[in-house]
Every structure is written in C-alpha cells, then in structure tokens.
Amino acid sequence: HSLTSMCKANHIRCAIFTSSDLFASIEVDLHSIEDIFERIIWVNLAKNQESLWVSFKNLGGMAGIEKKYELAKSWARTQKRMFDLFGSVFGLLVLSPFLALIAVLIKLDSSGPVFYRQTRVGKNGNNFQMLKYRTMYQDADQELDEYLKDSQELRQEWENYQKLKQDPRITRVGYFLRLYSIDELPQLWNVLKSEMSLVGPRPFVMEI
Structure with missing residues (x-):
C-alpha cells in the first residue's frame, strides 16, 4: 500500500528493475505490481515474465525488456x-x-x-x-460428498475440474x-x- 501511495502521489508511471544482490536474495514477482505502473522495464532478470505486450529497450547500451500494462492507464x-x-x-x-x-x-x-x-x-x-x-436439483451441493465417497475416480475428477462429466445432480x-x-x-x-x-x-x- 505504501508503494502504491508513493507512486500515485509522485505520478510515477514507469518502473525499471535491474539485477543486483538485492534481487538475487529475494523473489521479485512483477505481476503483483503491474496494476500500479503503466510500463515496467527489467534488465537481466532471470525470472521469465510472460506477456503479449513485451518489447526490447536500449538503456545506455544495456538490453532492457519492457512490459506494457494498458489497463494501468485511466482512459483504458x-x-x-x-x-x-x-x-x-x-x-x-x-x-x-x-x-x-x-x-x-x-x-x-x-x-x-x-x-x-x-x-x-x-x-x-x-x-x-x-x-x-x-x-441442479435443490440441495445438490450437500449430496456431493455422499456421491463421491464410494468412487476415488469420481472424486479425483471433481478435484481436478470442479465438475463431473456424468453428474446425476x-x-x-x-x-x-x-x-x-x-x-x-x-x-x-x-x-x-x-x-x-x-x-x-x-x-x-x-x-x-
């Protein structure tokens, strides 16, 4: 919350992350902060950041990767x-x-x-x-455990997909x-x- 408040107060719309001892010792999940910044650029980070909106940037001779998050823009x-x-x-x-x-x-x-x-x-x-x-029939959720308890296969199907192909309910x-x-x-x-x-x-x- 303090990072969000600081960025909004100073109208910061772009963040640049570089590899350092700090980021080598902690996990940096850029997905958790993409709602704050319109643009995120990181340099030499080993962690993959998948996105459709990625481009390369030249930062003083260093290769940077920019990830745009369009919904951070108010008009978007x-x-x-x-x-x-x-x-x-x-x-x-x-x-x-x-x-x-x-x-x-x-x-x-x-x-x-x-x-x-x-x-x-x-x-x-x-x-x-x-x-x-x-x-489904009324109170079907209450009958689910009763229906699954006798079949490990059906229980596994439910746990994997949260639904059953042949559901009597x-x-x-x-x-x-x-x-x-x-x-x-x-x-x-x-x-x-x-x-x-x-x-x-x-x-x-x-x-x-």
Missing part, C-alpha cells in the same frame, strides 16, 4: 468499463424474453430457486456472488443449459455491477 480502464456497461445492458435488454422463458422452464422442471449463487474471488481479492441459472433443463453455456447468461448482471468483465479471466472459486 474507462474504455473497458464502458464496453462492459453497454454490452451488459444491451444483452440484458435484447435477451430478456429468452431469459424469462428459461426461468419458467427451470421452475417447471424442478423445485427450487431459478438462480444459483456462488461466492467467487474478484478484483483485488474481493468476494462477490456470481449468478448462474440453477442447473443435473436436471433435464440443466443439461441443455450447460451444453450451450446458457446457464452463464445471468452473469451479465455481474458485469453490469462491475463484479466481472465481458473480456478477462474467470473469477476463482473460493475453495481452490
């Missing part, structure tokens, strides 16, 4: 937020009759709520409730929704609330 964040905002509003308005029809089918197919809420880890480690259409409508990823359409509401983005990594499940 605003542009991305506008894209998410208009995209989610447009999607919710256009798809509203279809979304309502799915809600009715879910209620007719099995008892329970229309939506399934799951706690996910979002930006800056903040938790939020991610929405999906309910595709899924409803008839749920199979169709999952097949075409329609169950994720309610996440447009999460995008509208700025909890998720139309383009970006998937939020992590808390248990992982």
Whole structure:
C-alpha cells in the first residue's frame, strides 16, 4: 500500500528493475505490481515474465525488456468499463424474453430457486456472488460428498475440474443449459455491477 501511495502521489508511471544482490536474495514477482505502473522495464532478470505486450529497450547500451500494462492507464480502464456497461445492458435488454422463458422452464422442471449463487474471488481479492441459472436439483451441493465417497475416480475428477462429466445432480433443463453455456447468461448482471468483465479471466472459486 505504501508503494502504491508513493507512486500515485509522485505520478510515477514507469518502473525499471535491474539485477543486483538485492534481487538475487529475494523473489521479485512483477505481476503483483503491474496494476500500479503503466510500463515496467527489467534488465537481466532471470525470472521469465510472460506477456503479449513485451518489447526490447536500449538503456545506455544495456538490453532492457519492457512490459506494457494498458489497463494501468485511466482512459483504458474507462474504455473497458464502458464496453462492459453497454454490452451488459444491451444483452440484458435484447435477451430478456429468452431469459424469462428459461426461468419458467427451470421452475417447471424442478423445485427450487431459478438462480444459483456462488461466492467467487474478484478484483483485488474481493468476494462477490456470481449468478448462474440453477442447473441442479435443490440441495445438490450437500449430496456431493455422499456421491463421491464410494468412487476415488469420481472424486479425483471433481478435484481436478470442479465438475463431473456424468453428474446425476443435473436436471433435464440443466443439461441443455450447460451444453450451450446458457446457464452463464445471468452473469451479465455481474458485469453490469462491475463484479466481472465481458473480456478477462474467470473469477476463482473460493475453495481452490
């Protein structure tokens, strides 16, 4: 937090890291500070830093590698937020009759709520409730351990992928929704609330 405050107070937008005894003795993870700087340049660092936005720089005869992080720029964040905002509003308005029809089918197919809420880890480690259409029978999570305890193979599949290919907890409508990823359409509401983005990594499940 002190580094973030200092950089913002002094309008520092570029950081240059060089190899030294200091960095030889500690781990330097540049990914953890890329939200602070628009540009990061490091010289002779052994640790690989994978990115699509990497270029080489000549720093007084030394070879430097520059990594750009476009979302550190305020205009880029605003542009991305506008894209998410208009995209989610447009999607919710256009798809509203279809979304309502799915809600009715879910209620007719099995008892329970229309939506399934799951706690996910979002930006800056903040938790939020991610929405999906309910595709399983009610209280399915409570029956998961009972279903997996007799099969090591199924338990390993669940631990690896957090889902099962043949899952008896899924409803008839749920199979169709999952097949075409329609169950994720309610996440447009999460995008509208700025909890998720139309383009970006998937939020992590808390248990992982």
